[in-house]
Amino acid sequence: MSNSPPARLVRWLGLDRNPLRRRSDRVECALRLMALLGLIMAVIAGIGIGARAYEQGVRTEQEHKRTRYQTPAVLVQDLRSPGVAPVTGVIPGRARAEWTAPDGTPRKGLVEVEPGRRTGDTVLIWIDQRGEPTRPPQDRGTTMAGAISSGTAVPLGTAAIATLVLVTTRIVNQRRAAHLWEAEWTIVEPSWRHHI
Structure with missing residues (x-):
């Protein structure tokens, strides 16, 4: 089993077809994949929003130069x-x-x-x-700051929401797994005690 970064990413996203994965693990992996795809789309959207904000800022600069x-x-x-x-x-x-x-x-x-x-x-x-x-008049620094803040708002917001969803899912899955292990151990432990 390879431990290279691409192989770890494939495992983290659940694309390695591991037969030992539980349903909750598969749900968590599906959410990771959706979060990654959503983040990629948010970055693309952020670039477009930032570019439009920059163009609008340049037009505002030109208008201010003519009218102020x-x-x-x-x-x-x-x-x-x-x-x-x-x-x-x-x-x-x-x-x-x-x-x-x-x-x-x-x-x-x-x-x-x-x-x-x-x-x-x-x-x-x-x-x-x-x-x-x-x-x-609006200067180029203000235009750049507006474009950067507009362009990064969507990806940062998406990353925050995705992180919240993934962390919450992970916590719920870990608690559920701990309860399942405890329930199974209460069944298995009496028979193991007799062997020790």
Whole structure:
């Protein structure tokens, strides 16, 4: 009997036609095979989902590059009290500022600014086509992170569910086998005791 990795995989999946396998062992092997096939299908689906998410992210990047602009804004108010984040320290606050929209009209509103800014300081802000403040354009790192997280969600979820099913089946089978052995031993043990 070979003990190579392929031979062990064949035995683990129950494809070696072992005549000593009980029905519960065959059920467990069938579940392993289904889990392996399901995981392969989930990886293929995850690649497709990740690729679509990447393409959508690239389209979003291109749209943001066309519709978002960076423009200077002059603060007309000191920074309102900034918050404090436990990990990164001080986080940006908001202050009233003035800027010019892409069509040339003057605009006013609250913008996020770094601590230490005062009235009259100029800060760079991102605005949309209407001149409203918006977030910076999506970058390639965000696109990649979204594609990777989307692409790995299905395989990881499938692996978690398959592991749970296989471990539960294994525990049930081991308990059942222990009860069967105990029941058979109570029958056989009295006759063995007389031989010893």
